Amino acid sequence: MEPWDGVWHAFAFAVPESARAARDALRDALTGLGAAAVQGGLYVTPNAIGPYVRARAAELGLPEALTCLSTRDLAVGAATDPPALAARLWPLPEIAARYEALHALARSGAGAAEGPVAGPAQAVALAAAFSAAMVPDPLLPPELLPRPWAGATARAAAAAAWDRLAAGAPAGGPRLFRLYGEALA
Template identity: 45%
Template sequence: GAPLQGGLYVCANTWEPYVEEAAHRLGTHGALTLLTTTDLRRGDTQEPAELARRLWPLQEIADRYHRLSRIAQPRLARLTGPAELSPSVLLTIAVELAAELTRAIEPDPLLPPQLLPRPWPGTQARKLIAQCWAALHERDQGEARPTLFRLYTDITRETADQATH
């Protein structure tokens, strides 16, 4: 969410179940106040895409996705190429991809497409990562990737599924 003022945050996605679950886990649910609205203005700005530009650092997030694409493209070429890749090379690629995906996605509020600039570089970057992860899985059948990377497999599978629907 984006902070509006003193403990008041706005999110373009339904996040109440996650916020409530966290509040329960932290023992602060009794102090939690939730409000939903479809009417938000900041100053004279009320157009949703413009509000998103003002509330979230979209250019910084876009730059991170551009970097992710630049890193993923040559790795995808290696993973889909004919050369044999050792387990240590596959693990190195997996770590590099996981680190870059984390760097790109951590600040991303995952706004709905209608609130994002077009074309949104996150769409292409996540698609590339999904292709890399699929090629990595084909190459090593999960042998070189620790259990930790299952999370990334799930993320990239969801991204690939969303891109096809």
């Protein structure tokens, strides 16, 4: 993975109440892509998601309502240090707690080498914990995350557990193994 280039990508929009559904959908797209709200109608992320945001704004009929910009100079209140900004804008402790739960599950009966023979219940539990951890994760660059970051170790443990689960599945395995196997790879 390449180091973060230090660029923050910001997105601002002003959509009237009469287009509330479109405004909410644009907000959902931004947060779904990992952007964080700085304040009403202003979102920021260290990831270059501009093409996706502009495409979604166009789909919603809001291309003229969206402003996109990039900067290396971001201050939110008194916070200017990139890791401090990340800690202020994203719920990193909650995300880390989900990863810690995934890590614990991956090391337990859900595929642990010393655990019981893996079955569909363990696969479903591991897939659910993986989704619960990944969905709210904005996938910030390592430079912005606390060290050590629970996500890195949890994803590695989950990938190893998943490999053990898949190895015990019948040839071809259920679709669940293919879907999450690709995601964990």
